[in-house]
Amino acid sequence: MKKTGAEIFIDCLKKLGVKHIFGYPGGVVLNIFDVLYDDKDLKLILTRHEQGAVHAADGYARSTGKPGVVLVTSGPGATNTVTGIATASMDSIPLVVFSGQVSTMLIGNDAFQEADIVGITRPCTKYNYLIKDVNDLSHIIREAFHIATTGRPGPVLVDLPKDVTSNKASPLCSDEVKVRSYNPTYEGNKWMIRRAALEIEKSKKPVIIAGGGVILSDASAELKTLAEVAGIPVTMTLMGLGAFPGSNKLSLGMPGMHGTYYANKAIQESDLLIAIGMRFDDRVTGKIAAFAPHAKIVHIDIDPTSIRKNVRVDIPIVGDAGRIMRDLNKAIQKETKKQWNEVRKAWLKQINTWKKQYPLSYTYSDEVIKPQFVVEKIYEITKGNAIISTEVGQNQMWAAQFFKYDKPRSLLTSGGLGTMGYGFPAAIGAQLANPNRTVIDIAGDGSIQMNIQELATAVIYKLPVKVAILNNHFLGMVRQWQELFFRERYSYSNLDVVPDFVKVAEAYGAVGLRATKPDEVEPVIKESLKVKKPVFMDFVVDWKEKVYPMVPAGAAIDEMLFEEKEGKKEKKKLKAVK
């Protein structure tokens, strides 16, 4: 019996194991929404903005490893997804976004609510489709999921003209997907792996830089084995935080612009850099010409274009991070019998000296709330057992510095695109996928206003996400740059009027809490965790606070600026992070 495109669409998603779609309706997708109306197994989470839907699907995907699914209407519905798609694309997050489109015979006529979304998203999707015939629907849906989730993952968009959803076809759903021109490499070259193993054996000062690829490949166990067996310290890029336990003594925290001194120093001094599932972003490398000058570089990545794009590479290994590390671990254990700890002793001791010399720190005050203190308290109170999402700006960097991520998929942050407004909807998506976990968005007062409407979504679906707003009444990171590099000319970075976030929360039926003094921080966090509702925590923090250490743009990563200690004012004490 033939079925309509809309029915085939829903059947296919269910066969593929989809439980939740994030979306928003409109004219051309009403056929699909009509089928969804009666469906008991497939739930649509109605966000309040299509951008929110995509970020929520992204948070769902990052926190679970499963693809996030989005359904929106044509024209403005579709264009509203672009920032979300680009965010996922930069961070290699598997999403399948279905956009409605005007009927095939109207395409190209500037029809009402027509947008060439396939053209618009071509550079920010892994692949995209315009379906012109209902008979292609089921295999394209399968192909879209296949492409989104394999190789280097990424967002795929499928444009669905209205008539394709109403026309009928036999619902043949083949399980087999084969795209002749798409064959990602998973197995690493054996010879290169052997060479890497030999270099590890020879090296006196090795460092691993782990990126988001380790998390995407679910390869944390392999990474831990590699690091611990061979005694190699590990630094993690923003996207890689959690790939290796942040509280492990081999962890160096994050490298780069706002990374730790000891991570940057270790990279600069190392004789062997093992980069895994990372792409040498400029925020990590600083001045390329001065980056890791003494190191041989082993680069493991599933995407050949990442290799030698920014830095020279001595041993490139293309493939899946987990499989390659498994092979590498075998090669190391087989070929080297030395006592690694003995060999690495001097190096690890040197690193510990750097750690003691310049730990991550800030100046505590018991008069004003320091934003770092809030993040530290969240870490303490949740015992590190929470899913943290972030917005972008200072909040993001403090969340990366002062919370130690011990498990993969516990930090959701827009690394590549740096999208303000990402964290809150991402937290909502993650909470839906992880109903029993604590999910906290660490936010700035600027960023939270970019998708604040999603509070309605959190309330209606009873998703008790917590938002910790580090409220400095400024676009803090912009202000920081203006203070340091533009003679304190705060051009358009003062937010002047910030809404009363407690009242905003209450207006939506959520809970609002406020802390203005350091001793109120802990009670507010604890209270928020008790409440089974979404909570906005408004932390009124010291607006003058800056993210340190900092590598000025264009400098080498060991040329770091540190916090200037303001004389010796009483009550201020340097507080090191344990």
Added chain:
Amino acid sequence: MRHTISVLVENKFGVLSRVSGLFSGRGYNIESLSVGETTDPQISTMTVVTRGDDRIIEQITKQLNKLIDVIKVVDLVEVDHVEREMILIKVAPKQENKAEVLRLAEIFRGRIVDSSQRTYTVEITGDEKKIEAFIELMRPIGIKELVRTGRVAMAREGVKPK
């Protein structure tokens, strides 16, 4: 250095803009691009002439390979190959130069494909040097219009990439 890259692609809707978008989006230049079906109507060949140092060319070939619709990429600099381009050139010679045009066209194994009272349209096929040489010879005579197909290229049989 200039490279001629031959790209085998799925003959799908939008594939040309995926390839050209890759070049424009990443700031690589295209000196010429020609596209046509192969014997298999589902597959097309694109011949792209581009320029860049080794690092850029390596990125270009990798990025092309990464496109889902790309089946195969060959940088022809690395293999023995033949290259051809065709031009149509319309010249308006003075009376005393008319014979010269015909003579040069013959030397270059070109063909007069059209003529009017005042103009000749000449078709020339060849490698880049030959084409450039002919254009230079026509310049003083008076070129009215010039169109080029862009380069097409093919690896010689039995020659494997280095």
